Amino acid sequence: MSEKFSATLRIGDLNDYIAPSQGCVVSLKGLKATSNKPDKSEQKPEKGVSVTDPKHTEPVKISLKDCLACSGCITSAETVMLEKQSLDEFLSNIEKRKTVIVSLSPQSRASLAVHFGLSPLQVFKKLTTFLKSLGVKAVYDTSCSRDLSLIESCNEFMTRYKQSYSSDDGKCKSSLPMISSACPGWICYAEKTLGSYILPYISSVKSPQQTMGAIVKHQICQKMCIRPDEVYHVTIMPCYDKKLEAARDDFMFEEEPQGLQITEVDSVLTSGEVLDLIQSKSVDFKALEESPLDNLLTNVNEEGHLYGVHGSSGGYAETIFRYTAKNVFGKEIEGPLDFKIIKNSDFREVCLEVEGKIVLKFALCYGFRNLQNIVRKIKIGKCDYQFIEVMACPSGCLNGGGQIKRKPEQSPKDFIQSLETTYMENVLEADPFENPFIKSLYNEWLDQPGSEKAKKQMHTVYHPLVKSITAQLQNW
Ligand code: SF4
Incomplete structure (x- = not known):
């Protein structure tokens, strides 16, 4: 198994994932994939220290060598998937001259806004400037696709x-x-x-991330007159679990007539990874110019206000x-x-x-x-x-595990409060059923909520997973 990844899980994150019937269920919340080899000088966690010990507040380091392939944590398939969902992969697809489209979640927008002391609208416009300077073609807003998910719901x-x-x-x-x-x-x-x-x-x-994926790879590609396999679609999300979601087989489809497998969302970057990218380019984010938003799939009205x-x-x-x-x-x-x-x-x-x-x-x-x-x-x-x-x-x-961490002087309560306040700062409340972009998607593509076309494109199925022998043995 590859040793290229290391994972850092804070005990506080793990506490919420303890299942009574199983040893421990760990999501990728709080997990950071890196292409660097683990620092050998780092101390291994003490043997016998329980990860649920509330008195033990040091981060616990878990590498993929610790994976039991127990269906409860990280599998080798997930390792490969994480490799595909990194900043390096994002930048390499820009270099390969793919048409790179980014969809920004409102939670990540709020996270960046709190970090930089800006409004969500300013962050959106400055991030558009930054991403386009790297070669991104368009930056959309998953508040828009969320309206579609809400209507179907x-x-x-x-x-x-x-x-x-x-x-x-x-x-x-x-x-x-x-x-x-x-x-x-x-x-x-x-x-x-x-x-x-x-x-x-x-x-x-489907979640707003995946409804956006379906819209981009079906509708936007058609409008841009490009094949879906020429588009690399990236979302910016508040958690690592969204990477797992994007990699599900249920969110792939076959492109006619070549029979290529197309992924609705090719890669997910967390809010924290986007901050890493900004910092790695030594950009003064607050000083960036504000670009006009790509209003094709963005909840922005004619007066320039965000809504949702x-x-x-x-x-x-x-x-x-x-x-x-x-x-x-x-x-x-x-x-x-x-x-x-x-x-x-x-x-x-x-x-x-x-x-x-x-x-x-x-x-x-x-x-x-x-x-x-x-x-x-x-x-x-x-x-x-x-x-x-x-x-x-x-x-x-x-409060997702991929959000930018709070500053040491901020209490967790104040931090969440500032995110909550910033989230809707100058964002108009609006009825999803009145969203003009979503209305036109129904008119041109999906017919009506719950139609056969909408079910095919906007709904999914779930699969009970059979526990591996290892996981079953844990219950002995
Ligand atoms: S950030 Fe949201 S979507 Fe992600 S794991 Fe947490 S609650 Fe779920």
Whole structure:
């Protein structure tokens, strides 16, 4: 096995990934792939030190030599995948004169904005200047593709809701709760650890990263009159798990007539890796000029304002809640939704009451401890939520393992607060159904939400993974 990679996982990251039924489930959150050989002078972790020891706060170094190929952590296939998803690979594709397209997530935009003390709009424009100076052709915005994911999610929820309440006794049947699917850390955990009982509850809608991938490789290539294999599509994301997501076989398609395998997203860079790139080029980022945005797939209006949904982890619960309240119960909800804290700030719920009866009950469930509780309830049939927005990271995507680290003088709480505030700074709240770019995609390509074309391009499937012998032995 290659020794070219080393991984640094902080104990705090690992704590959230401990599964009771398995030794330990580790995602790529907090993992940094590097093309340098590991520093041999670095001390190995002490033998016998438990990674769950809360008193032990030093980072634990794990190299791929430690991989047991147990389906719970890093596999050799994932090693190869990480090699393909590095800054070196990104720069080499620019050198090869591929048409390089970058799609920026709003969480990474916020991370860079907090780091540099700029607004999200300034970051977007300066990053466009920087990336284009390297040879990137266009820089788009995954808030735009997220609107498409949200519309498909609203439609899927309505279908499941109708199925669930169609029986005479009015009781919920098994198609609810619907669980969001945008977090690959959660999907990885569900497939590898929970398996077949939970998968039917997970929304089949692709994440904003992958909907953007499908749009770029199908529609944008067609508009630009170039073949999809000539385009190298890179996303900038808040976590390493997005690299795993991009590498799934489900997100490849065959190009006609050559039969080439095309990947929707060729590479994922984290917010931290983009900062590394800026620093490696010795660029004074704050002093860069602000370029006009590529408005073909960017949520920017004619006045130059960014827009998008509220909700720093995608706004799934909020958007579907409002949509259902309006379309099923005729209730247009003004102002922010009243999410009530249940166990902690990462587990909140919102209800809609009609004539004294709760008719909608949705939850936000972030972090693995909360997530494990909710899946236990689903398993024993005691979950009364109709929709759950699940995110693997405590505090959600703004706190992803690929985000730029906080400065030493900032407390974790203040840091998350500043990311939350910056996230929507001068960003207008807007209804995804009113997005003109998404409307035109339906008109020109997908027909309507939930159509056969939309299902083919914007939905996916999940696979329960059989645990390897090694993983099963761990339970002895
Ligand atoms: S919560 Fe967001 S940042 Fe964290 S693993 Fe999931 S998608 Fe990535």
